[in-house]
Amino acid sequence: EVVLTQSPATLSLSPGERATLSCRASQSISPYLAWYQHKPGQAPRLLIYDASNRATGIPARFSGSGSGTDFTLTISSLQAEDFAVYFCQQHLTFGQGTKVEIK
Amino acid sequence: EVQLVESGGGLVQPGGSLRLSCTASGFTFGSYWMTWVRQAPGKGLEWVANIKDSGSEEYYVDSVKGRFTVSRDNAKNSVYLQMDSLRVEDTAAYFCARVIIGATTGRTNRFDIWGQGTMVTVSS
Numbered sequence: 001e002v003v004l005t006q007s008p009a010t011l012s013l014s015p016g017e018r019a020t021l022s023c024r025a026s027q028s029i030s031p032y033l034a035w036y037q038h039k040p041g042q043a044p045r046l047l048i049y050d051a052s053n054r055a056t057g058i059p060a061r062f063s064g065s066g067s068g069t070d071f072t073l074t075i076s077s078l079q080a081e082d083f084a085v086y087f088c089q090q091h092l093t094f095g096q097g098t099k100v101e102i103k
Numbered sequence: 104e105v106q107l108v109e110s111g112g113g114l115v116q117p118g119g120s121l122r123l124s125c126t127a128s129g130f131t132f133g134s135y136w137m138t139w140v141r142q143a144p145g146k147g148l149e150w151v152a153n154i155k156d157s158g159s160e161e162y163y164v165d166s167v168k169g170r171f172t173v174s175r176d177n178a179k180n181s182v183y184l185q186m187d188s189l190r191v192e193d194t195a196a197y198f199c200a201r202v203i204i205g206a207t208t209g210r211t212n213r214f215d216i217w218g219q220g221t222m223v224t225v226s227s
Contacts, residue, residue, distance in 0.1 A: 032205065034213040036148075043107075043217040044148070044198065055215065087148055091211050092164075094140075094148040 002026055004088050004095035012103040019075040021098045023066075023088035030067040032090055038097075039084045047086075048073060075100075105129035105216055107199050112221030115189055119225070123184040125199030125218055133157075133177035136202035138214060139184050141195035141223075149195075153202060153211065154182060167193075189225045196220040 003026040013019055023033065035048040046055040048064035051071055061076040075082055083102050088095040111123040125137070139151040152173040153162045161173050172185040182199055198220045205212035 032208065032212060036214075038148075041219070043219045044200075044214075045217070046213060046215045049203075049213045049215075089148075089213065092150040092153075094150070096147040 002029055002090055002093050004090060004093055006086075006088060006095035006098050008098060009096075010099045010101060012101050013078055014103045015078050015080055017078050019073075019078055019082070019100055021073040021075075021086055021100075023071045023073070023095050025069045025071070025090060028068045029090045030069075033064075033066070033071045034089045035062075035064055035073045036087045036089065037082075037084045038087060044087070107201065107216055107218035109197065109199055109218040109221040112197065112223045114224045114226065116227050117189060117191055117225055119189050120185070120187045121189065121223060123186065123197055123199075123221055123223070125182045125184075127180045127182075127201075130201070130216075132180040136204060136211070137173075137175060137182040138200050138202050138211070139173060139182075140198045140200060140214070140217075141193075142198070142220075143192070143195040146195075148198075151197070152184065186223070189223075191225050194223060194225045196222050 005024045007022045031051040033051045036044045038044040052064045063074045065072050085097045085099045087097050106128045109125045115121050138153045154173045158175045170188045175182040199218045200214035201216040203213045
């Protein structure tokens with residue numbers, strides 16, 4: 001079973017800054033990795049699938065990259081609405097999440 | 104509008120039962136696998152169960168096998184999670200989501216539509 005490890009656990013940044021989130025798999029899963037945004041009390045939102053494909057309606061400031069075991073979600077310029085928890089997922093496994101908080 | 108709405112959560116004693124429902128709208132429900140995912144307080148997301156589009160196949164995480172049953176009624180655009188023999192550790196927000204199966208892998212690729220969740224609290 002694949003284990004997904006996300007880092008850092010918390011990212012403290014200011015609006016306008018670039019956010020770089022990491023997801024490392026315990027074995028090669030390329031390219032089948034997805035990223036989600038989750039805010040308290042809301043439905044999780046699919047951002048990226050197959051490592052680098054933006055889901056429908058997702059702004060261009062969100063991008064995904066990586067292959068093999070190492071994957072990255074980048075938010076090029078944080079907007080107020082981007083402060084949330086982000087999860088990676090492969091098949092039936094989720095990472096533990098990275099919280100992006102306002103510095 | 105594509106939407107999933109869960110209901111049926113609440114407070115239940117250990118050993119008790121609860122049935123969650125998830126009603127879909129805005130898409131051809133019977134063409135998609137569906138899933139239940141949960142999030143315990145302060146924890147990450149955990150996959151719970153999948154059900155095939157036809158309802159003919161079901162899969163569960165080991166911790167709920169024999170206690171939870173996923174089912175669906177395509178005529179009612181609904182998927183259900185019957186939870187029996189509930190434990191304190193089942194306390195979580197439960198989300199239903201639409202599954203996209205990978206064209207080349209035949210496995211769960213992603214969950215593209217989610218509901219807002221329903222809270223289940225197991226406590227005496």
